[in-house]
Amino acid sequence: xNIVVCIKQVPDTAEIKINPETGTLIREGVPSIIxxxxxxxxxxxxxxxxxxxxxxxxxxxxxPQAETALREALSMGADDxxxxxxxxxxxxxxxxxxxxxxxxxxxxxxxxxxxxKQAIDGDTAQVGPEVAEFLNIPHISYVRxxxxxxxxxxxxxxxxDEGYDIVESSIPVxxxxxxxxxxxxxxxxxxxxxAKKAEIKKMSISDIEADENKAGLKGSPTQVKxxxxxxxxxxxxMLEGKPEEQVDALIQELRRLKCL
Numbered sequence: 004x005n006i007v008v009c010i011k012q013v014p015d016t017a018e019i020k021i022n023p024e025t026g027t028l029i030r031e032g033v034p035s036i037i038x039x040x041x042x043x044x045x046x047x048x049x050x051x052x053x054x055x056x057x058x059x060x061x062x063x064x065x066x067p068q069a070e071t072a073l074r075e076a077l078s079m080g081a082d083d084x085x086x087x088x089x090x091x092x093x094x095x096x097x098x099x100x101x102x103x104x105x106x107x108x109x110x111x112x113x114x115x116x117x118x119x120k121q122a123i124d125g126d127t128a129q130v131g132p133e134v135a136e137f138l139n140i141p142h143i144s145y146v147r148x149x150x151x152x153x154x155x156x157x158x159x160x161x162x163x164d165e166g167y168d169i170v171e172s173s174i175p176v177x178x179x180x181x182x183x184x185x186x187x188x189x190x191x192x193x194x195x196x197x198a199k200k201a202e203i204k205k206m207s208i209s210d211i212e213a214d215e216n217k218a219g220l221k222g223s224p225t226q227v228k229x230x231x232x233x234x235x236x237x238x239x240x241m242l243e244g245k246p247e248e249q250v251d252a253l254i255q256e257l258r259r260l261k262c263l
Contacts, residue, residue: 004057004154007113008048008081009104009134010041012065012072013124021230037072040119042187043180048117049080050185051152058082060111064092064103070203078190078198085111089207094220097125101133103218106211108138115157116177120145128179135177143170143178 015034037045048059061076063069064087073084087107095103108116116138118131128144135142147167148160158171162181172178190198208218216222240256242249257263 004052004055004115005111005113006048006051006057006059006115006117007108007111008041008044008059008061008076009116009118009131010045010061010063010072010076011038011119011122011124012036012063012069013038013122035068035071037075038119038122038124040121040123040180040182042119043182043184044117044119045076045079045081046185046187047146047149047180048115049188051115051117051149055152055154057114060085060113062104062107062111063087064095064100064107073203074198074201075190077201078194079188080190080194083204084201085204085206087206087211089218091208091215091219094223094226095218096223096225097127097129097133098224099218099222101130102137102222103208103211103213104130105134105137106213107206108134110206110211114154114174115152116140116175118177118179120179120181131177131179138175138177140175140177141172142176143172146178146180147183149184 012035015036045061051057052059059081060083061073061081062085063072067086067088069086069088073086077084085107087103092103116134118134120131121128122130132142132144143159143161145162146159147162149157150160150169151158154174156171156173157176157178158169159178160167161170162183208215214222220226242252244252254263
């Protein structure tokens, strides 16, 4: 079983700052982490491997420093790591990113592809399903539990607004995961030592035989026009007292504001 886990290195949200003049994220000096949802995707891949056997490959697209994220995944137990890095990839939106990832996965080969449900820096939740569309394989979003998996099929619980659906799919398949699925394991000392020495395979646009017109800014049908921090409002008041007193105070305040 070949399991590919797509991960992304993102800025630590606790440290994010926005340049007020350019409206862009300030990334210099900001610590980076593996996208939190992707940590659960890594754990899902490792658990599937432990059940049915096979190999787990972690895949990311980014600058050379994204190696750090790949080595962290290797320290958790992943077998191989692939870094997609090329100037031609710069500025890719979700469509172009999904195209590039799908081309790499086609080269690597995969029975199961696992992604986090979304990245915390973009929050689009588009890349996983789009990769599946490019590969022309089934996909299942928001997986909260894996009920059964074998060489031919997988059965999962898909999180919905009012509960969950049970979905079964043939393999190959791509699914995205939510945090309820598992608790990511901590890397062992042995894993950390091995990860430091592990070889990271690097692939460029020519290695994956991708069309340059479909990658980077050139291949992106959408672009971010502006990023801004929400306006900080200071007209806030905390209601004190017992719950019933707070309710009475809230009602009086709403009546004063003519909301009731």
